[in-house]
Amino acid sequence: MRGQRNRQALIDAALELFAADGYESTTVEHISARAGVAPRTFFHHFAAKEDILFDGYPERLHEATRRFRASRSPSLWGALAEASAAVAEAISAQPEMFLTRARMYAGHPALRATRLRLNDDWIEQMTSEVAIRLGTDPHTDLRPRLAVAVVNGANRAAIDTWVADGGRGDLTASMAEAVVLLRPSITRIERLVKADRQRRVG
Secondary structure (H helix, E strand, O other): HHHHHHHHHHHHHHHHHHHHHHOOOHHHHHHHHHOOHHHHHHHHOOOOOOHHOOOHHHHHHHHHHHHHHHHHOOOOHHHHHHHHHHHHHHHHHHHHHHHHHHHHHHOOOOHHHHHHHHHHHHHHHHHHHHHHHHHHOHHHHHHHHHHHHHHHHHHHHHHHHHHHHHOOOOHHHHHHHHOOOOOOHHHHHHHHHHHHHHHHHH
């Protein structure tokens, strides 16, 4: 499909230019020219050049949520591990995108702020999902958010280490290893919530 080809050409052109000339020096006109399309085509696909670096985020959040909901694991930890794996797979499918973006955070507060906002979106969405699974209220019970926050922290630690190593290594395996270390904590959270619920029923 032509539209998808143009979109991918714009993404590829932007990443090349960001890496070669820097984020600030690269304009929409530069990206469009490199991709061989008119600037109006750029704005048909993206509102601003920043959007290229965060392309596909809603789809990635949807997939992580879907994997959590569809998990057949009997444990909360297992379901969260599957959601984490969806994040790892998405990054591994577009490593240059994520590496380019990560390298730009330090010098561009606006990009860092966008990343933090999107990270918060992931935490909010998954907190709601965990609360539903546990049958508790995320507004009055900190445990669903705590479970998600520690998994998110494990993901970030693995991703940051992968970025620092230039994208070498198996990110999916590293993230899985990081989440495994949290299993006792997540299991304890789930047991405590279930015990509280049983006491209320009893």
